[in-house]
Amino acid sequence: MPASLVISAPASGVGKTTLTLALARAWRKRGLNVQCFKSGPDYIDPAFHAAATGRASVNVDSWAMDRGTIAHLVSRGGNADVVLAEGSMGLFDGVAARGVSGTGATADIAEMLGWPVVLVIDPSGQAQTAAAIAAGLRDYRAGVRLGGVVLNRVASPRHEDLVRRALNEAGIKVFGALPRHAEISLPKRHLGLVQAEEQAEIGKLIDEAARFVAEHVDLDAVLHSAGQWSPQAAANGLNVTPPGQRIALARDAAFSFVYPHMLEAWRAAGAEIVPFSPLADEAPDASANVCWLPGGYPELHAGKIAANARFRSGLRAFAETRPVHGECGGYMVLGAGLTDADGISHEMAGLLGLETSFAKRRMHLGYRLAELAAPMPGHQPGARLRGHEFHYSTILAQPDTPLAVVHDATGAAIAETGSRRGHATGTFFHLIAEDR
Missing domain, CATH: 3.40.50.880 (Class I glutamine amidotransferase (GATase) domain)
Incomplete structure (x- = not known):
């Protein structure tokens, strides 16, 4: 059964995509077969996932899709060793009115599939308060399980120590802490990241991200926190009629x-x-x-x-x-x-x-x-x-x-x-x- 995780955060712009790509490539370099998904309506990130894993990534969306469709889409991960779903926005961010099977929040997918969440926390401009935020996200919804935290953009060893101590006191695992590293910054434009197919050096960038994350994050501990997911047979496939032959x-x-x-x-x-x-x-x-x-x-x-x-x-x-x-x-x-x-x-x-x-x-x-x-x-x-x-x-x-x-x-x-x-x-x- 694949090890399964959701990569999420308190907000957008914290580093979810970079961590997802780095983990996927690092585990792939270890010989593991990694399957990625994207929670929510993002048509750019799946191409980055494919570049990191060598496997096509697809979107799963609780506002627009029913459970059968989501089950059908994620079943492609059944033959992988690791399954990673990258969230959108903050963990619980969705729309006010429920759609087909949820509000579009990443938490819907995590709860629906039973996949633990790894939070990316950026403690810039704070220290112990980061633990309060993580604890609040952990306790906000009973059906969503927090596996642990990766800190991103820590300012110094002293800063890291303050945040780690607070998280440990809150009973939250810290898998690692990433200092600022400009070499793995993904370029952006007005609708999000510059597309993977437009970046000739994307493979090298993902490799560097994988090296950097492997140096600062306990990859074995992250894997150990993952759920053991057994794909369920989907009652139906996609309800999509092609526009023509x-x-x-x-x-x-x-x-x-x-x-x-x-x-x-x-x-x-x-x-x-x-x-x-x-x-x-x-x-x-x-x-x-x-x-x-x-x-x-x-x-x-x-x-x-x-x-x-x-x-x-x-x-x-x-x-x-x-x-x-x-x-x-x-x-x-x-x-x-x-x-x-x-x-x-x-x-x-x-x-x-x-x-x-x-x-x-x-x-x-x-x-x-x-x-x-x-x-x-x-x-x-x-x-x-x-x-x-x-x-x-x-x-x-x-x-x-x-x-x-x-x-x-x-x-x-x-x-x-x-x-x-x-x-x-x-x-x-x-x-x-x-x-x-």
Whole structure:
């Protein structure tokens, strides 16, 4: 049975991803087979997990997925030696209203699967108070078990000693303490980490993180704290209908935000995925029967996209007879225009009238529940789709017929309804699952 752990923290930005990658690579160097998962709606971290372990990582999400779907997804860890689930935000952070099987909090996954939690604590600007925070997290929810703590960014041996003593008095294991180490800092941009595929030195960075963590953390003690997890047979698989039999999928640095479990579900249902690169001025494959543009960073490449006439004309020709769907950044590219951070407006595909601006930045973040008013690839009118929205672009114009009635996790209606015109549809949310 695999040893299983959840890596979490009191808040974002504490070092969960770095510790997860370092532990995964360090144990892999010991000859162990490591499987990672990501709790919550993050489409960037799973690629880092795959780089560290050599195994595909997928998201598990208690707000959008039922227990059967989560059980199906985590069952891939049954043949691993170690299973690590990296949390999002703080351990108990989720939405106010419960979704399909929880609020989206990492604690939901830890309790549901019975996996102990390793907390990453950053005691910067404090000492004994770090123990009070750890003890509060340990005692907050009875079904969540704390395995121990890794301290990150300790200032000095004296600082470490103060924090360790307080944690020991609280009965909390300290697996190790990491001093500040700039060499393992992962670069970031406005939507999170710079993608793994954009970092040529990612393997070396993960190796250095593994070396550093192995030097300062008792890896054997961490493993000893893990749960012995026996995967349960899932009653059902993923409730995902592929958008078509042969899918032209935009895939490059501007179009990369797609959940791995969605692509796997499409392939499992018999669909064929044919990637193409808009940044390389490639058009969707003419033999495909649907085109899908994921989110990503089109705002960083707007000038190049606008200049790539073969891509834009090929996409327009495709949409004359077959459906085209865009998510978030893909939706923006299907629109009429995109204004970049410098205030320069760029012509996009023009399949929809949507106009967006990255110069007028405002964060849009949260779960979305959409009820379709019209069909979109793979889904019929009336379908209830669960997804997540995260972007900084502002809508300047959204003149087309709304695609859906969209609510946030509290039930409040939102203005980002998506659009439809002819064979083109688009949404600002990234699809995670359909309600059964």
